[in-house]
Amino acid sequence: MKTLLIKSVLIAIVFAIGFSSEVFSQSLTGKQIVEKAYNRSTGDDQTSDLTMTLINKNGAQRVRKIKQFTKDLGEVEKSIMFFLSPADVKNTSFMSWSYDSDQSDDQWIYLPALKKIKRISSDSKNDYFMGSDFTYDDLGDRKLEDDTHKLLREETIDGKACYVVESVSKDKDYMYSKTITWIIKDNFIGNKKEFYDEDEELLKVLTIKKYEEISGFWIITNSEMKNVQKNHKTTIVLNNVQINTGISASKFTERIMMRGL
């Protein structure tokens, strides 16, 4: 388990945009495109209602509703999440502090039935976020320098002009041999991404179903990750997104975790 942070939004997933207004006359390199996507700003803090739906190959669903708060404090990004449903896990909360440096994330969990806060430490890199099809890396923990990026081509999908960039992992043991991302030219939002496993076979497909401009920032509010090998998928939908409301840094404490919403 890595960062419990669903970075602001699924910014995550996301490869944020630099400034959409920026138009380059000369063509960008693959690395520059990805950099712009990664550095796309999504605000300093964010509050949202997150609905995560896991759907297995038989069509059975697990739906979880979560209230989440995130704040970028420069060197550290903090997030806190409260489970709203299902009822039997209501008020279970998670807090995560993830650092820009190489320091590993700090994580805490509060189980209301146990009435105790526990620190969680994990050394696993490729962990899936909350049993979903997203790994923490997919949700934005991936660093630009971890891959070699190459612009394959430019093409239009879903009526949007995109750069198609291939990113090959420098670490041979990484769970993805490569990813291919369709990045929208206008705003540097990743529109679609394919993940290839160690044997270079297609493993997962991420599809961005909706992104909205909220308080001047482009926020992805509906995305779906499908594991094509296991025929399992996860959708994440954000509602009531509020940006830069000035969440206090003191929100991210054990006391708040226990108190609940």
Next chain:
Amino acid sequence: MEKLLKKLLNAPWVIVAVIIIISALFFMQMKQNSRMETDLDKYMPQDHPAFVYSDKAEEWFGINDGIIVAIENQKGIFNSATLDTLKQLTKRLQKMDEIEKTDVTSLYTADNIIGTEDGMDVKAFYKRVPESVEKLNDLKRNVENNEMIFGRLVSLDKTVTVIIAEIRDDVFTQEFYEEILSLAASYETEDIKIHVAGRPIVEGTMALLGPADMKKMVPIVLLVITLVLFITLRSIKSTLLTMTVVFFSVVWTFGLMATVNIPIYAVSTMIPVMLIAIGVADGIHLYSHLQLFLRKTPDASKKEATLDMLQHMWKPVVMTSITTAVGFISLLTSQVYPIKYFGIFTAFGVLMAMIFSLVLIPAGIMIFGLPKVKKSKSNETNKETNLAYGFAAKVLKRKSVSIFATTAIIILSIVGMQKIWINSSFLDKFEKDSEIALTDKFINDHFGGTTTLNLILDSEGEKDIFKNPDVLKLVEKMQNKVENDLQVVGNSFTLTDYVNRMNKVMNADKVEFNTIPDSRDMIAQYLLLYEMSGDPENLNKVVDYDYAKLNVTFQLKSDNSKAINSAIAKIDPYKDDFEKHGITLNFAGSGYKGLVFTDLILEGQIMSLILSLIIVIVLLSLMFKNYKLGLIGAVPITITALISFGIMGFLNIPLNTTTALLSSIAIGIGIDYAVHFIEQYRINASKSDDKLSVAQKTMAHSGRAISFNAIVVIAGFMVLIFSVFPPNRELGALVSLNMFTSFVGTVTIMLVLTYNSNVYFKKKNNNASNN
């Protein structure tokens, strides 16, 4: 019919040419289209409720059989060399095409979730192989403290650790097995031994070994049969022509199978066995008649001799073949497709053997000439005849001996049959000292067991029932009961183990918290935590998405039916308790399917035995136009079947798919003897009123041929007793036994009964008086 056969005599070359051309075509089909079916799931009727449920459960929980690779180091496994071997082997297995990466489990891939004073720690046991004593000790301590690993992936004496690689049913091939074996062997050192076991290996090897052994043994069987056939018929020409009939009938049968695109199943390898045993009979009876005719009329031309042979013998040959074929067709009542196919194709082969015997053998005689009958042998003829006459006289003089002996044997057999047990085990089919059996025993000695039985608790859609502490406690109680009461159950595994573990972890790893908590919310929150911190795939293997279905895996140290049934019997009393929660008990997995499958085969087998017996009686009654003879004709086969089952009971040979099918052979062959004998008796009775002389003549004619037939086939099948594959040995011994009892039954008790029934004499007397 007779006319047609006679006409065909004029064109022997045409017949031979036509048969050879068609055979060549079938042979080409065989070469191109024949394929073996080794996936045992394909054998099972897909629409049977037990299989339907089991298949669904396998789908829900990803239940697959695992290959077990055990790494043994007598000095203990917690040293760098052994741990490195474990890591390398795990990685190599993960990279194999036949194995999904995530389906490989070992200490190297497992997560160690441990509790600390202030939190929880999720770690791999090791990624880099630990070198220092300190780190090795840490690892050892971690393993010892994790009840989900200790005793499951690492043996309690710490000398063995296992890698489990789950594979789909259909990927096993000989090459794959050899690849794994050579991979394992390549990592062996002086200290480190590597063993490979698991049901896919056992099943796969069995599916390959049986037919492979047959392939080796059948030529030897054929050779011996040819040899003995030569000794009894004393003619190379006759021997070769008889064997040609068998050979062509086998080629046509398998050729047809390939043409209609039906794969060769394990049971299909019994078809040549059946056709050899049955196919030689026609030839023997034809030649035996021919010899006797030539002895009486040495100057007959080949055409005269052949005509006489056909005239006298075409009827019994047709009758025996049809009754035999019908006996096999009765296997269509089976629910198991490979057995249906076995029945149909064997019946086809039998009929082909009949046609070849009636067409090819006469054609052969026309082309190659009559077999030489040494005239100087008249002495021997007399000896033979005297022997037959004497034997018949003795049997009829001391009828009570036959009747008493038969009664005694029937009673004894029925007693023996009580002891018969059904065994669906695959392992029991291997020698006790074979590599596979020894490896299996080794792993069973160190771990829970190599055989799994899946209990599926199903609330029929009631969501979240398996978060209910009462239900989980009941599950745990049942697990403990079954594990403690039954030696053969090594351990069990399900959601309770995860909940216990999480409860302990969240309470600073204190042993007293290794229990199911009382609060339902607590359970739900632990499970959520596990999902987020452990591998959620693990949970999917024990519980479904809605927490409405639970998979409890029991590990058994034996795959035989007694072991599986004992576990089911222990689980059964909990039925009512679970029912109160609206939960039903179901079983799944390959071991359970094997059990149900064997029952199905036997059920079908018994059904078809009874059915074929009835059909045979009816057919015989029609053929001989007398119901009494129908009943009498069925006596030898009934005795044969009874003795066969009785002896299996006494010798503790379990009923399984191979041994159960043998009763078909009893009918197939036994009926031939009876039909030939009764038909000859009828012919003789029509010429004479002397009952004793009729019996004696029949004995000298049919009795002679039957004894040849029995000797030839028994000699051939005794060869299988030297097979390396125990089921094939059983097959050889039991076929020989069946031939022997059929033969003895026909020439003793059946003769006595026929004699006493007075059937043909009464009729004649009536006719005489009418006139």
